[in-house]
Amino acid sequence: MIDKNGYHNIDIPSELSYVVKHAINDGLNQKKHIRHTFLKKWTIAAASVLCFIVVLNTSQSFAAVVYKIPLVGQLCRIITFREEHVEDDIQYIDVKIPKIDNTGKTEMEKRVNLEIQKNTNQLLEDATVRAKEYYKAFVETGGNPNEYIPLKITIDYDIKCIDSKYVSFAIFYFESRASSYTKSYFYNIDMETGQIITLKNWLGTQYRQIAADSIEKEIALWDDERKNFLWDDLDFTNIITENTDFYLDKDGHAVVVFPKYEIAAGCVGSLEFTILPESR
Numbered sequence: 001m002i003d004k005n006g007y008h009n010i011d012i013p014s015e016l017s018y019v020v021k022h023a024i025n026d027g028l029n030q031k032k033h034i035r036h037t038f039l040k041k042w043t044i045a046a047a048s049v050l051c052f053i054v055v056l057n058t059s060q061s062f063a064a065v066v067y068k069i070p071l072v073g074q075l076c077r078i079i080t081f082r083e084e085h086v087e088d089d090i091q092y093i094d095v096k097i098p099k100i101d102n103t104g105k106t107e108m109e110k111r112v113n114l115e116i117q118k119n120t121n122q123l124l125e126d127a128t129v130r131a132k133e134y135y136k137a138f139v140e141t142g143g144n145p146n147e148y149i150p151l152k153i154t155i156d157y158d159i160k161c162i163d164s165k166y167v168s169f170a171i172f173y174f175e176s177r178a179s180s181y182t183k184s185y186f187y188n189i190d191m192e193t194g195q196i197i198t199l200k201n202w203l204g205t206q207y208r209q210i211a212a213d214s215i216e217k218e219i220a221l222w223d224d225e226r227k228n229f230l231w232d233d234l235d236f237t238n239i240i241t242e243n244t245d246f247y248l249d250k251d252g253h254a255v256v257v258f259p260k261y262e263i264a265a266g267c268v269g270s271l272e273f274t275i276l277p278e279s280r
Contacts, residue, residue: 078159078169081113091131091151093124098157100167100187105194112187112196116171119185120155123173127153134177151177160247160255166191168248182260182270186245198242202254203275211244211256212236214275229264239263249274 081099086092097120099113131151138148153175160168167189175181188197200207215236219227245257254275260266 078157078162078167081116087150089145089148089150090135091128091153093127093153095120095124095153095155096157097155098169098171100189103167103189103191103194105191108189108194112189116185116187120171120173123155123183124153127151127175130175149177151175161250161252164191166197166248170247184245184257184259184270186247186257188246188248197248199240199244199246199254199256200242202246202248207242208237208240211240211254211273211275215256215273217276218273229268231263231265234263 078098078100080096082095082097084093084095086095097116099116100109103109131153134151135145135148139145153173155171155173157169157171160170162168167187169187171185171187173183188202189195190197190201195201199211203210212235219230239258239262240256245259246254247257249255256273256275258264258271258273260268260270264271
C-alpha cells in the first residue's frame with residue numbers, strides 16, 4: 001500500500017538554511033534600501049524554489065497536483081509510485097519505487113514504468129524466497145528462532161539529472177544479513193525522442209575507445225595501493241559495451257559504473273568513472 005503520509009516527514013536540505021541566512025545577511029549589509037529589498041525578494045524566491053523541489057521529489061500527492069499547473073508541470077518527471085515497509089521474523093523490507101510521468105511520451109512512459117515494476121517485483125520475489133531459505137536453514141541447523149537476524153532489503157532510487165533534453169536516474173537494490181548484495185538499474189532517456197540513451201548514442205561510434213581512454217587517464221592518477229585492487233590485464237576497450245551501466249550527471253557527462261567484482265576486488269565495491277569532455 002502506498003504511504004500517503006510521506007509529505008509530513010519531508011527532509012529539508014541542509015543547504016537551505018545556509019542559502020537563506022547568507023542572502024539575508026548580504027541584504028542587511030547593503031546601504032541602499034532598494035538593494036536590500038531586491039535581495040530579500042530573491043531570498044524568499046530561492047527558499048520557495050528549494051522547498052518546491054524537495055516536496056516535488058518526495059510527495060506523490062503534491063506532484064499530482066502540480067501536474068495540473070501549465071508550464072510548471074513540465075518540471076515534473078519522476079515521482080514515487082510505490083512506497084511500503086514490511087517487517088516480520090525473517091525480513092525487513094523498505095521499498096520506494098519511482099515512475100516517470102508527464103513527459104509527453106506516453107508509450108515511452110508505459111515501457112519504462114512497466115520495466116521498473118517488472119524488475120523490482122522480481123527482486124522482491126527472489127529476496128522473499130532467499131529469506132525463507134535462510135530462516136529454514138538456520139532453524140534446521142539448531143539455531144534459536146529468537147536469535148535469527150532477518151534479511152534486510154532496501155529498494156530506492158536516485159535522480160541523477162533532469163532537464164528539458166534528458167532524464168537520468170538509477171534504481172538500487174541493497175540486501176544484507178551476514179553479507180551484502182547490491183544491484184542497480186540505470187535509466188537514461190532522451191526527452192525529445194523518448195528513446196533510451198546508450199553509451200554509443202552519447203559518445204558516438206568510437207564510444208569504447210573514448211570511454212577506455214578517459215578511464216585509463218583517471219586510473220593513472222591513483223596511488224599504487226588503490227591500483228593493486230584492480231584485476232590484472234584489464235582491457236577497457238573490450239570491457240565497455242553498449243550495455244555498460246552509466247548515468248548522466250548534471251554537467252552532461254556520462255558516468256560509467258562498474259558493479260562490484262567486475263574490474264576490482266569485492267572490498268572496493270562498485271567503481272564510477274566520469275568520461276571527461278576532452279575524451280569525447
